[in-house]
Amino acid sequence: MYQKQATILSSHFGLGEHDISIKPIGNGHINTTLLLKSPTKHIVVQKLNTHVFPDPNALVNNARQIEHHLSDKKHHDAYQLEVIKHVATTDDNYLVEIDGDSWRALEFIGRSYSEDVVDNxxxxxxxxxxxxxxxxxxxxxxxxxxxxxxxxxxxxxxxxxxxxxxxxxxxxxxxxxxxxxxxxxxxxxxxxxxxxxxxxxxxxxxxxxxxxxxxxxxxxxxxxxxxxxxxxxxxxxxxxxxxxxxxxxxxxxxxxxxxxxxxxxxxxxxxxxxxxxxxxxxxxxxxxxxxxxxxxxxxxxxxxxxxxxxxxxxxxxxxxxxxxxxxxxxxxxxxxxxxxxxxxxxxxxxxxxxx
CATH class of the missing domain: 3.90.1200.10 (Aminoglycoside phosphotransferase (APH), C-terminal lobe)
Incomplete structure (x- = not known):
């Protein structure tokens, strides 16, 4: 469904042109979240819901401020968890416009899973x-x-x-x-x-x-x-x-x-x-x-x-x-x-x- 966007996103975020795949990931209500994969790299890409988030730049700016603060804490052993990080495009931007939609990319945190209902x-x-x-x-x-x-x-x-x-x-x-x-x-x-x-x-x-x-x-x-x-x-x-x-x-x-x-x-x-x-x-x-x-x-x-x-x-x-x-x-x-x-x-x- 998103193969056209996958090709464009792959180009912007440096994944190359060959053997690109894209599939839904997660269960969010608002943004469309997908896993974009090449043979050498995986990233999470999101189409931001601009009805809910009318200012995508503000959203990314907020998240990157939090990212930087937590990364600094982690560097000083004051935060033990991994930090969700944004991926820049090849020309050092954090948003990509495709057919009027705003997309951003995040590092994929592997060897992990999420739950929708607490078991215990x-x-x-x-x-x-x-x-x-x-x-x-x-x-x-x-x-x-x-x-x-x-x-x-x-x-x-x-x-x-x-x-x-x-x-x-x-x-x-x-x-x-x-x-x-x-x-x-x-x-x-x-x-x-x-x-x-x-x-x-x-x-x-x-x-x-x-x-x-x-x-x-x-x-x-x-x-x-x-x-x-x-x-x-x-x-x-x-x-x-x-x-x-x-x-x-x-x-x-x-x-x-x-x-x-x-x-x-x-x-x-x-x-x-x-x-x-x-x-x-x-x-x-x-x-x-x-x-x-x-x-x-x-x-x-x-x-x-x-x-x-x-x-x-x-x-x-x-x-x-x-x-x-x-x-x-x-x-x-x-x-x-x-x-x-x-x-x-x-x-x-x-x-x-x-x-």
Whole structure:
């Protein structure tokens, strides 16, 4: 499907002209990610979604700043993981335009694998610790140097306003299919008040902002952490949302688009592993208010991504990639089931977090 682009990309990135192959890699919702191979070199190439990321140069600039900071830390033995690195073209650029699309290349980190669903407590703790190491290594990076590539990315009030707008417009006539979910969302206004009270007390950090389990690579040989990947949403933010996204994506034994809603639940041992793994590298850095904010982050992230899936469903699936007509609605219902289970288990989970 991408053979024409493969030939052009291979030329730009110095892979030669012969025996070039290209195939999809990973399970991202936003960018198109492919493995480009020649007999002597493998690189990861991405077609950036410029609807989501309208300024590709800002995205690459952010990611390269993070790359340089982490590489310096690694050089001084202050960061143990591998660093995802950009590949320059033969004329020293980092973006290639092909038929109006923006492409970039990243070094391929071999002998590694990713997971979409956490299997066990050890795996969860290893991944959470990797994201903790990532956060700790960036604690002395000036977050204000990063562009807001997606403004208000974790702004729940804005996400609810966007939902209300598509409810009013109902552009593709889907509202009647999801009125129950809409009513549920609009009743969760207490989260906005909690955020308004807590966020002014929190320091702004350079955050990953997409700490899904599949954005961490495991080593094939040791099954330990190898690299934190997908730096596209690295922006100024709050650690509570990175913690919350781990809870959202690690804790359920079901994939985020599973329709087995009875199986969508917070595994308490996995929650424990996230707390233990993530907090350990931050122990000497994290403020009391930040630790307290983690519970709110867990609630907000599962609810907010559900709102975003629901908004996209009503709007006609313009943001997240879908495989069938109700895919985003199924994702939304899945996330709301997880949010409800968080609330049902609040006492047990808070006891783990604040022990």
């Amino acid at each position: 407590q050890e795996q969860a703790q290893i991944a959470a610790n990797a994201f903790g190491q990532f956060a700790a290594a960036l604690q002395d990076f000036d977050a204000e140097k990063l562009h807001a590539v997606i403004p208000d990315f974790h702004n729940l009030a804005m996400r609810l306003d966007a939902l209300k707008r598509v409810i009013d417009a109902n552009p593709v006539g889907r509202l009647s299919d999801c009125q129950h979910e809409v009513d549920f969302c609009l009743a969760q206004t207490q989260l906005l008040q909690e955020l308004a009270e807590l966020m002014p007390q929190l320091p702004i950090r350079a955050c990953h902002n997409d700490t899904k389990i599949n954005n961490m690579l495991f080593c094939n040989k040791t099954q330990q952490a190898k690299a934190v990947i997908d730096l596209d949403t690295c922006m100024p933010g709050y650690w509570m949302f990175d913690f919350g996204d781990m809870v959202r994506t690690f804790c359920s034994p079901e994939a985020e688009d599973s329709t087995n809603l009875d199986g969508v639940q917070v595994r308490e041992n996995i929650f424990q592993a996230i707390v233990d793994g993530y907090v350990a590298p931050l122990q000497q850095i994290i403020t009391t208010q930040e630790k307290q904010s983690f519970w709110l982050g867990a609630k907000v992230m599962s609810f907010m991504i559900g709102v975003r899936f629901l908004t996209d469903y009503i709007d006609g699936d313009n943001y997240f990639g879908t495989k069938y007509p109700t895919h985003n609605l199924d994702r939304a219902r899945n996330q709301f089931a997880l949010y409800r289970d968080l609330l049902n288990k609040q006492a047990q989970l808070q006891a783990i977090l604040f022990k």
